[in-house]
Amino acid sequence: MMKDIFTVEAQKRTDTGKGASRRLRHANLVPGVVYGAHKDPAMISMVQNQLIQRLEHEAFYSHILTLKVDGKSEQVILKDLQRHPSRPIIMHADFLRVSAKEKLKTNVPLHFVGEEAAKGVKEGGVVSHLLTDVEVSCLPGDLPEYISVDISGLGVGDAIMLSEVTLPKGVELPALMQDEVNDVQVVSIHAPHVESEEVADEEDEGAAEE
Incomplete structure (x- = not known):
């Protein structure tokens, strides 16, 4: 059953333009295109409900998919x-x-x-997820469905940089292959902004009295 999630049934289409796309959507179909691998782009359509069902699974977005166009299969990713x-x-x-x-x-x-195990969280710190996904470069066979980031060792004021993320074998991050300036924070733990909220409340009260 899980295998079916990564299979998309499609049909070739010849009509192009906004009018054609509108007619497809009225027929509960999704217009699309498949390109790459040194082949000509192909215009396709898919059943709306079937595609939506597959999009409910996070893994669909980062998995090698089997696209069946009029019964002929191709390996693709959703771009x-x-x-x-x-x-x-x-x-x-x-x-x-x-x-x-x-x-x-x-x-x-x-x-x-x-x-839950992070020292910073136990001390009342707040976790900020600064990135939720990341661009990777790899061969199709090495493509991970997700990358785990362990924050159990972080305390309040600590952060994990993009360059510190443990990558699966064969996977690279294009952002770091070009320039170290692109090394950004992925996740951090910071103290709750209680004090600043209290100050804001005091300022509001002072303004109201004036």
Whole structure:
């Protein structure tokens, strides 16, 4: 059953343009495109409800998917997704073909573990997740569904930088391959802002008295 989550059924489409896309959505279909791997882009459509069901699973966004276009299978990743701003429908989906021998770049989620055991949390500190996902570069076979970040060793005032995240074998972070300036905080534990709130309350009271 889990395998089905990573399979997307699609059909080729020839109509293009806003009018064609609108007609597809009225028919409960999602317009999309698949490109890459030195092949021509292909215009496709998918059943709206089926795609939405798969998007409910976090792993779908960072997993190698099997895209079946008119019964012919290709290995892809979900590259871009356009949602309607106010309605629960998908407007468009982009898929990138992957080659087993070529590195790909995509975002994978960060899973933070050890929060309850962290010294800083036990001391009343507040955890700030400054990144929730990160772009990785790797071969398709090395693509992780997520990257774990252990914060159990953090105290109040401590942080984990992007360069300190433990990466799975074969996985690199493009942000760090270019320039160390791109090394940013991923997660930190800071003291609760109780004092600043009290000061703000006192200022509000003083303003009211005036």
